[in-house]
Amino acid sequence: MLVSWLTADAILAQTPTTSYINHAQLTTRLRALTGRHGGLSSLQSVGKSRSGKDIWLLTIGRGPAAGKPAVAVVAGVDGTHLAGTELAVQTAEKLLAAANQDSVARLLDSKTFYFFPSINPDAQEQFSARPRYERSGNGADTDDDRDGRNNEDPFEDLNRDGLITQVRVEDPTGTFIPSKEDPRVLVKADPAKGETGRYIVITEGIDNDKDGSFNEDGAGGIALDKNFTFDYPFFTPGSGEMPVSEPENRALLDFLYKAPNVYAVLTFGPYNNLSEAPKFDRAKTTKRIITGLLEKDATVGDQVSKLYNGQTGLKDAPAMPATRGNFAQTAYYHYGRFSFSTPGWWLPKTDNTAGTPRDTTRREPARNAGAGTPSTNEEVRYLKWAAANNISDAFVNWTPIEHPDFPGRKAEVGGIAPFAKLNPPVTLLNESADKHVRFLTALARQMPVIDIVNVRTESLSGGLTRVTAQVINRGLMPTGTEIGDRVRFVPKMKVELKTGNGQSVVSGRRMVLRGPMAAGESMEVSFLVNGTGRAILEAGNAMTGTKTVDVTLR
Template sequence: MKYRFLPAWLAGALSCFAVFAQAVAQTPAAGPYQSSAQLSTRLKSLTSRYGTLSNLQSIGKSRTGKDIWLLTIGRGTAAQKPAIAIVAGVYGAHPAGTELAVQLAEKLLAASGQDSVARLLDTKTFYLFPSVNPDAQEQVVAKPRYERTGNGADTDDDRDGRLNEDPFEDLNRDGLITQVRIEDPTGTFVPSKEDPRVLVKADPAKSETGRYLVISEGTDNDKDGAFNEDGAGGVALDKNFTFDYPFFTPGSGEMPVSEPENRALLDFLYKAPNVYAVFTFGPYNNLSEAPKFDRTKTTKRIITGILEKDAPVGDQVSKLYTSQTALKDAPPMPPTKGNFAQTAYYHYGRFSFSTPGWWVPKATASADTTKGKGGTKPSDNDDVKFLRWADANNLRDVFVTWQAIDHPDFPGRKAEVGGIAPFARLNPPVSFLNDIADKHLKFMTAFVRQMPVIDVVNLRTEALSGGLTRVTAQVINRGLLPTGAEIGDRVRFVPKMKIELRTGTGQTVVSGRKRILRSAMAAGESMEVTFLVSGTGRATLEAGNAMTGLKSIDITLK
């Protein structure tokens, strides 16, 4: 018999941050996580207050007709300025990411009257996609509540020709879907010695014998030996993107980008050449610790590892993240197949960074007042760590006490419902996110201030015989980050760095390329260009691209 087991589980100046400290008090976080309708009202209210600095548009609809919102922040024409994209809610069971993204927008706009922030909004664009998977995120307010990652598509996950025929059931009628444990001599789980509320795998090396079978809360409706394997919640969007797509995996869909939600997101991004980097709030973390360069992953036809020039940038941004947020001791959160953040790097060709935003803080050993006979040592078990943190913060409703039930599939057997409440592990109470949003805003603004800045310096013109003028200049990247990712040089959708001498009537470039296209420029890198031009009057030397902005300088031909 098969059993389905539940998974256990962005330097700005200091004065600039002081500006935000005054503004953030105007946007306190309170109340529970929001429904799609409540989120829509909140975003519309925000753009109503800051109409000259923000724009809200629906870029598509979910499977059940909910809006996929894009909130654009900045002054002037958004598409004509370098941008960063902030994406949340792709992983449907992570409403904390959506809340953090919206709070970032609220806090940034609240500080827009300050000079330092106003300059930021004058020169950069922020694209925020707060909830890419609203169908799944609606489950945080629905009954029964369960951790849902799939959208509203009807799917046949068990390939038996029927749709959604084996859903969860709320066996103890508490409105939550947790776990069921059944006493059984063939079971492989035992209560943890660190916390008996938690079930762990029995360790034969420690002479442990399994005591419980563990399944998700529900029954075997279709009598195929699997529990709740084909319920509502169809395609998990963070398995449905193009990089490393997991074919023939439940929840991944029939083909990459088969769903309207992630198609709407990618359609917008691929038509937005000004996006410099992408930040994702989700359960993959490459900000706390940057991926390392591995040559064996970059020399094959299909690249599966970060490129050599991009790895130091990732390390630089990771250090910036840690210094600005002071968030440490993040648990390992490797990428999953078909996820958005990796697609944004490998296929969209931009720097891509991802973080859950919040995780259970690392606990220290409690004081030992019993002279070596007591005290609590830190645990390696994620569930134990979570429950200890919850207990220390007096959080209620994060654990359902084990309660005996009569389970129709296990007649005459002792069965109990209980376990950690849905959404609790990855999503703290909303009140915990206000300070976390402040930290991420500090990081985001620090990152934006390190973005590339193209300048044209040391311009010289020299009159030659025959009506010719030699024009020489240096193009330099004054920013602290390169003008683009190395991976972008391999992706045709990423604009190249362009240096062009724009001539007028009667002017001709007789030596040197009129338009130079080149790969990304490193931070501080400069390049000398020389043109020999026939004719008189004014010409213009222009350098940059959509991701860096364009720098133009007028030239007088002698």
């Protein structure tokens, strides 16, 4: 429970804004946060977006940040996922608000937390712009339809409500019909059930370039979560001309690759490998290009998944597979770190007949148990949940319009409001942020801790001393990923006897490099040293922190 956190700062941190914030408001909020907690946090811009907006990095911890093991928290890579940015900021606020609590204070002494709350600010800004539409692409000008012109076929707000939704046009060749569960929702007609299509459905706008496609080349260029290096989707609209072509994800990767102390990455985004960990699949790990978790890493993934579910209590997560070229997978397969991703919030299951939401995270008995099952249609479920929670702006009612591309035909504008399904009202994220602070701090406490024990020195003839010791990982997680050995960029575990003047190691390797040590694993090292005086035995690496002990040579 977080009751002990309710200091004045904690109360401030638990008072969320009433709506999702734009980049200027994010900047103000982050600066105010570092102003209140200057000794524990710092704010820096690691780069600029295509339109010149800062890519902010909020660093949290006490003392030199680069000298301690770190967790990187990344959000806003997918521009449609505003909830991730809000959760990242609230998590940072709540972590700092609890800094005086002993357990959190010790954590901030020993760990660093890097928060990147908004990697794609150009796309996220579309929530505050008019017209509002869901946008994954940054501010790059692109020729998505390859006709030699940029941004010539954008959305148009045909009903002038400031939102871009859908247009349905009655047509005998249409493939959509109203859902029997909720007639506002359109579903594919099933001829096997005797259903005949009634509508064609397009995005709200007109065919400006008269190529038969609607709104296929508007503002919003490269989708950053398709532009990373792992499984990059060549020749896919929105993926860019080449991997990491954009300044936003270059800024993120440039920082990470220069930060060897990052042990794990947590991404808030529309991909979930935390509620249910990916399973080990040997066939995916024996190919020339590895596309599945290595066996030891899959075991850790399962461990962390159980930790996540236990700490957050979140259940009934929808299937949210990874897209090609996304950040979270690049962080594992190419950066070589443990990489965990969650949307942080998802639609709770609802009772399909009662119309009342059943929040499975609270472990309350289901109302009208046995009266019905949740709908399999995501939009129907969302609208039922929105109605139960008095969210009045979730849906734009179908409104007749005169569409210039369909003269004399019945056309209507409407549909679920942009950004609505992935992003609940901000006030509903406060509890989720509390849960993710619990998970983040629990994860950090399970990270490896290196210790050196049973140090012994034995004087031998000829001025020699035999030094033996055991190095142990006292943490609950290994010192690194199994994939890290394949990547070869990830720091190795190092055990080194640092000698001084007149000292030399005459038998045994002065420096021992090895792959990851499992939780609780120990190893023995032995050195035969010539000389007298003080030497230093050091073990660890940037991701685990280092442990040193003094050794007296006799």
